[in-house]
Amino acid sequence: MGAQGDHHRYYSTVPSATIAGGLALLALCSYYLLVVVVRRGDKKAKSKRYAPVVGTVFHQMYHVRRLHDYHTDLFREHKTFQLLAPAGRRQIYTCDPAVVEHILRTNFANYGKGPFNYENMTDLLGDGIFAVDGEKWRQQRKIASYDFSTRALRDFSGAVFKRNAAKLAGVVAGRAASGQPMDFQDLALKATMDSIFTIAFGLDLDTLGGGSSGEGSRFAAAFDDASEFTLLRYVNAFWKAMRLLNVGSEAALKDRVKVVDEFVYKRIRDRAQELSGSKAQADPDSRQDMLSRFIETATSESGTVDYKYLRDIILNIVIAGKDTTAGSLAWFLYMACKHPQVQEKVRQEAIKATDASETATVEEFAQSLTDEALNKMHYLHAALTETLRLYPSVPLDNKQCFGDDVLPDGSSVSKGDIVFYVPYAMGRMEYLWGDDAEVFRPERWLDDCGEFQQQSPFKFTAFQAGPRICLGKEFAYRQMKIFAAVLLRSFVFRLRDGVGATVNYRTMITLHVDQGLHLTATPR
Template sequence: MDIAVFILALLFLLLGALATRSYALTLLGFPLYIVGGFIVFSLVTYVRELISSAHRPPVAGPMINQLIHFHRLFDYQIRLALRYRTYRLITDSHSEVYTADPLNVEYILKTNFPNYGKGKYNRGIMKDLFGEGIFAVDGKKWRHQRKLASYEFSAKVLRDFSCSVFRSNAAKLAYKVHVEALASREMDLQDMLMKSAMDTMFKVGFGVDLDTLSGSDEISNQFIKAFDDSNVIVYWRYVDVFWKVKRFLNIGLERNLKENIKVIDNFVYNLIHHKRDQMRNEEGAKEDILSRFLIESEKDRENMTDEYLRDIILSFLIAGKDTSANTLAWFFYMLCKHPLIQEKVLQDVKSATEVRDELSVDEFVLELSEIAVDRMQYLHAALTETLRLYPAVPVDGKCADEDDILPDGHRIKKGDGISYMAYAMGRMPYIWGDDAEEFRPERWLQDGRFQGESPFKFTAFQGGPRICLGKEFAYRQMKIIAATLVMFFRWKLVEESRNATYRTMFTLHMDKGLPLYAFPRFTP
């Protein structure tokens, strides 16, 4: 039916042009006729869905609205979510449904999980960058990677190894900050956190020392830039209806993406080959994640190819680098906006570690035992409050495999996209109360102890079968870094009146960095 409408619209415009008997004009204007047919077709589809009475989610507009609001997309979703807990935007082929209703979120993530996978639409957009990594696949491949990752994250040897790396890299970061602080120089803390997280992820995940924090490894820096820029470009595909044409013609952002992926692939395949050679020549325990995946690949060379390992590596990278570093950037931004909370976090760290001020950084990080880190209840609450307002993944999309009815009564059609809006949900008064937009860590504390919420209300780590396996891993890393940086420095925004914004991409990256001043509390 939809194709028929488009063809009829195109024929109508062509016949109109031919009626003028200007054949040259007809041929020259053919691209315009296609665009005109597309517009008529879109309008017919939109009006048809707008007047539909099939108990579908209310129509908030055409999908092109997201292109118009792309650079402030998540704020646009807040405005719509305040009007409709569940709504949809219309495309020419299907509806994109968005929900901020915790009951609906629980239903798609848990109750009827089999019906809501990533789907062909999302896989098509993400495949060039993420391939068949865990974030872009469903079914057998998702279960396989989930099972392997679950085993690794539950292993004590990885937990002990990762905590050692977290402490070591927290100390390196603190010394780097100290040099800038002594010189009274402003620093981009987000950039430093990103590089530190990159070093941490490569050590824990892949057993490789990058040292990007020093800025000396140009190849690693090129890889980071290529990966971050690709993240933005791939997300742009969700609002660019011509991205497939641009990819075919190799022009614009799609050409940039192709060049970036070459940089990414060269880096990752060299990493795999280097790691495989290293494992052949070394004895002893293999503590990093990649070593364990390579051991597994020897048992199943047909399926666990280097290309498949590449996709797994990039999935771990975006999960381990972007999420924790972005959250810490927003965390320190909020501490600067709320100096009293910054001091409360400091007192919590001091109380949990029971250390004196005269300790060096190296001595202090040794005090960050698992027991001491677990005692930091206020810090845990402050990080969680940051994730509530600035979730690492602001929107997560699924696709309906079959027709369905959500708990709120709205009908979903086969092929509909359906996304829950973590960023918008954190600001909804009907979920968090009238102070939903306030940064208030105390909302997570009861008698001084942290009290969690339903993962379908606080969706930063997803919920159901796809709940984040690295949740505790991420909290340990963030708490160790945050505790170290707050213990040794007082933080202040370079421009105190500045309100930070985000780059619209898969992860909530702060736009234009985080320029801060650090003031030593004492000599580290």
């Protein structure tokens, strides 16, 4: 079963005595935090008003397999609350758009990743854009912003998306012809891995076609596991001790990061050697990928290539371009199988928006998905956005407070405190979305003319907001729309276990379907 199988065995073989011991520890630690820590609060703290305490971080450990629903349950009682932690800093959680706007825009300078997030994430993401603040963040943001805005990258990435969407449709057609169910999430992860690696590294792994000799698949599995073990650090108060002893999830994280590093460093070395050769000088197309431009920029500025810096930049791009899009496509098809009428509406819209004939091949139809055609697909855009409302790619995010502050609701935040905002829970709050908040209804995003209408990014937080809003937002929508249009034009998808079947998420940095999304496909 490989790395992923090892992970599931790690969680499924815990003896009952260990579980009982863990519950006893939870009760003891919770008592300590709720009683002892509160009693020893200083006089200054007593003069301030803080968000209500609803539990401790140890309760999160107990609920880790349903972490986001645990938070959602708590938010039904309080828009903002805190969970006590043993580290001396408060952990504040919010679903209040006013508070979200305050920390992401209004008082942006006072909130950032901070040492708390950097320490948790650095083993996997290093000094990449998702883990750093200050000059390192500004420099990478500037480079990435320029890259994402260029016509060259837009055209290059669009061609890659169309090619891989057609390739994915070919794989689905093979499964449909044989009557075999498929794990669509696994296929989507391979397709988006191939896409982002071509765009980021200039290398087609061909994991979807099986051409990577297993190397790309091992990297992908190790990267997914490392993502999950990294998230566990946010709910496991003992992870530093586990890292010191090299046991449990920390030992597993170290092992997975080693696999990731070996794979990525090899690709960087190979690319740097290619760019220094005569072939790259004679072939401008070999320099279209992002890594090539980063290498050329780094070389021109310093004369040397910092492999660690490139590793960190590229891995952050990979997690942004692979995991988020593949997971969102899987959740979208899950919703489309639950609501079959969505599939037909998307198909009809895609056919109407393009100039492709009814007899056009998959490849020809993919090529007809120009930017102009994609911009006409308001219903598909709404359906994908509604999916992200309920199943955001990053279900939980946070910022660390750099100086004492007061939030818009009047509650105090102290220097060093962590403020979490929770896109997963926000999408389920009735006071934000109405009585049908938990209902999948793409029409909520369309105006009377059927055109897509934006909502406040501080209410719909799937792409962050403010100065750190996701640079790849339109990039992600374009990939998802191309893949969805190609697939739904050619196939009808159904859940393998029937329309009443349900799935759960896997608790990791990005939101994936646990154990995969098993579908059947019927050609149209």
